[in-house]
Amino acid sequence: MSVDVLPLDASSSPLAFWSYFLDHRSTDLGWLWDHTWLSVVPVVVGLVLALPLGWLARRHAWVYPPMMSVTGLLYTIPSIALFVLIPPLFGLSVLSPLQVPIALSVYSTSLLVRVVADGLAAVPSETVQAATALGYRPLARFTRVELPIAVPVITAGLRVAIVANVSIVAVAGTIGLDNLGRLFDQGFTLSVNEPYYPPIVLGIVLCVLLALVLDAVVLVVDRLLTPWRRAVAAR
Amino acid sequence: MIRFDAATKRYPDGTVAVDQLTLEAPSGAITVLVGPSGCGKTTSLRMVNRMIEPTSGTVWLDDTDTASLPAHELRRRIGYVIQNAGLFPHRTVLDNVATVPLLLGEDRRRARASALELVERVGLDPALAKRYPAQLSGGQQQRVGVARALAADPPVMLMDEPFSAVDPVVREQLQDEFLRLQGELGKTIVFVTHDIDEAIKLGDQVAVLRVGGTLAQLATPAELLARPIDAFVAGFVGRDRGYRALAFAHGRNLPVREEPTVAVGSSHPGSAAGLAGWILAVDAERRPQGWLPTADELDETVTDSRLHRGGTLATQGGALRSALDACLSSPSGRGVVVDDDGRLLGSVTAREVLELIEERER
Missing domain, CATH: 3.10.580.10 (CBS-domain)
Incomplete structure (x- = not known):
């Protein structure tokens, strides 16, 4: 394959995105890195916030319905609107490196509160009772018994959240924040007279690869945390 | 010794689950609470380790008012076995059994070593120690539940229908082994069941409760069969009482004749x-x-x-x-x-x- 230094001429080849990548490697890798941490950090923040909130929703039955309404509502706010709304709300500049992580943390938290609450609800009640009766105090019972047993449900939610984030982060690229979304912006800008696909295809390929890798990472973590589930299959 | 002193549990909606229960479960003996559903037997049991707090009255553990201790400390002194065992699915058999010693601060290696002894003591193959609960049969899980309750060597055990979820053959094995184990250990046990036959087989004394949470009769199994106090107890104890009472009558001098x-x-x-x-x-x-x-x-x-x-x-x-x-x-x-x-x-x-x-x- 010949590597054309003029990307415009090579745009007809289906692998043209690869030459495009090689030509702009350092920028693209920078964006890939930005995209990665923008996808991951909000999920971590979301999980940290969702654990106590989900515990609360599980602990007090009356908290669950309003909490689910609020989190559901937050999740329906269009991402672009949230990106624009966050700087004034948090006193940040219009294009701040924090607005995307904040917005995505809101989404991740919203998604994961329900996941954590439902995961805890799936812990068999006799197991919780036994833990109480054996003398676990509430916090230790939560961290040592209920949470470990809820891991499969929670990691399933984390996989959804992290993949959703990869896609939402790209939206932020179109308003000029650095991440793989910028490739779509570039493709749009370069398509003046006729469509120019390589940066767009590259953006899609890198986003999909990133989503697959992050999903696999969560899956590996899940398997490391739950050896007891595979033991069941080996019965 | 466990002593209920006018213990009452009344729920906010006015339902009385346990009404002025006064009862003593003597040290080293099995006291069975039995009765139809709604008689408050499980509620009474759970008042001992304060899974349920009495509305009024006192539950004594020897000379200690159970309400005077922090609940988690009280519970670590009391073994507890429930229906379906309630094992921790994410921990191996060994770590399930070692739970309370670890909570009490024993080091992991020693806790596991004594857990392994207990696993054998309740009649399980030590090879099962590394398995997870889902890899065991119902009867095996129940044995692990008993081992877990015994792990910190508590003087008192509470058992809430521990054998009712397994099939009749396994249940009988578990009951027999439980009696053998109790013969060795001599724990103070309060045992809840809805099955009068189980109550009669296992109990040193049997407390029959009636719906509404009152004590109908407290007696040894033989007395209960021979002299039920009223129509409710007679009905609950059931048919064939005369014949079943013979289970407690021993014929030391059977006139055995030689048989060709x-x-x-x-x-x-x-x-x-x-x-x-x-x-x-x-x-x-x-x-x-x-x-x-x-x-x-x-x-x-x-x-x-x-x-x-x-x-x-x-x-x-x-x-x-x-x-x-x-x-x-x-x-x-x-x-x-x-x-x-x-x-x-x-x-x-x-x-x-x-x-x-x-x-x-x-």
Whole structure:
């Protein structure tokens, strides 16, 4: 394959995105890195916030319905609107490196509160009772018994959240924040007279690869945390 | 010793689950709480370790008011076994059993070593120690539940229908082993069941509760069968009370008569003269195998397939109920009596057992 230094001429080849990548490697890798941490950090923040909130929703039955309404509502706010709304709300500049992580943390938290609450609800009640009766105090019972047993449900939610984030982060690229979304912006800008696909295809390929890798990472973590589930299959 | 002193549980909606329960569960004995659903037996049990707090009244653990201790400290002193075991699915059998010692701050290695001993003590193969609960049968899980409750060697155990979720054969094994274990350990046990037969089999004393959470009768199993205090208890204890009470009556002097035998595998059973229809077949150790009809060709080889196996066995010194049952179930009408090793002592007739029953002090 010949590597054309003029990307415009090579745009007809289906692998043209690869030459495009090689030509702009350092920028693209920078964006890939930005995209990665923008996808991951909000999920971590979301999980940290969702654990106590989900515990609360599980602990007090009356908290669950309003909490689910609020989190559901937050999740329906269009991402672009949230990106624009966050700087004034948090006193940040219009294009701040924090607005995307904040917005995505809101989404991740919203998604994961329900996941954590439902995961805890799936812990068999006799197991919780036994833990109480054996003398676990509430916090230790939560961290040592209920949470470990809820891991499969929670990691399933984390996989959804992290993949959703990869896609939402790209939206932020179109308003000029650095991440793989910028490739779509570039493709749009370069398509003046006729469509120019390589940066767009590259953006899609890198986003999909990133989503697959992050999903696999969560899956590996899940398997490391739950050896007891595979033991069941080996019965 | 556990003592309920006018313990009452009233819910905010006005429902009274337990009403002025006063009851003592003596040290080293099994006290069974039994009754129909809604009688407050589980609520009463849970008031002991404060899974449920009494609305009024006191539950004493020896000389300590249970309300005076932090709940988690109280609970670590009390073993607890529930239906379906309630094991931690994410921990191995060994770590399940080691739970309370670890909570009490024992080091992991020692806790696991003593957990392994307990696993064997409750009759489990130590090879199961590394497995997870989902890899065990219901009966095995229940044994792990018992081992876990025993791990910190608490003087007191609470058991909430621990054997009701397993099939009848396994349940009987678990009950027998539980009694054997209790014989060695002598814990103070409060045991909840809805099954009166289980209550009568396991209890040193049985408390029958009625719906509304009041104590109807507290008595030994034999007393409960012989003298139910009112129609409710009589109805709950059920039919065949007279016959079942014989399980607590012991005939130390069964008038055992020598019983002619043939050996399984022999072809020459010897004289069958004077035997009314049946001759007892025994193995080389003189353990009864079954009855051979004398109408059969006696010079044919005595094989297993020719034996009638309907008769149950009574042990010398055992309960009169099993002696009578041995007679009633035997095709020859002669009940087979064996020693503790299962070897033939001789036979006894229903009439003779009935005479013993009539002679017995009422």
